[in-house]
Amino acid sequence: MNRTTFSIPGISCGHCVRTIERELASLAGVRRTEGDPGGKTVTVVWEPPADEEAIRARLREIGYPPA
Ligand SMILES: [Cu+2]
Numbered sequence: 001m002n003r004t005t006f007s008i009p010g011i012s013c014g015h016c017v018r019t020i021e022r023e024l025a026s027l028a029g030v031r032r033t034e035g036d037p038g039g040k041t042v043t044v045v046w047e048p049p050a051d052e053e054a055i056r057a058r059l060r061e062i063g064y065p066p067a
Contacts, residue, residue: 003045004052006059006066011040016064023062027054
């Protein structure tokens with residue numbers, strides 16, 4: 001299991017975090033997403049077939065591109 005923290009400048013509140021958590025949950029291999037609205041980060045626990053690029057791509061698609 002891998003754990004990656006992404007910095008996402010577009011996060012402005014808890015709603016953003018919940019949207020990201022919901023959207024990433026539908027990505028195969030993503031096990032858990034924990035967002036920190038104050039720190040503007042999300043930490044994703046994942047395993048294959050997910051990978052960091054797939055997670056970054058989904059974040060861009062939903063309007064929260066990682067820094
Ligand atoms: Cu928000």
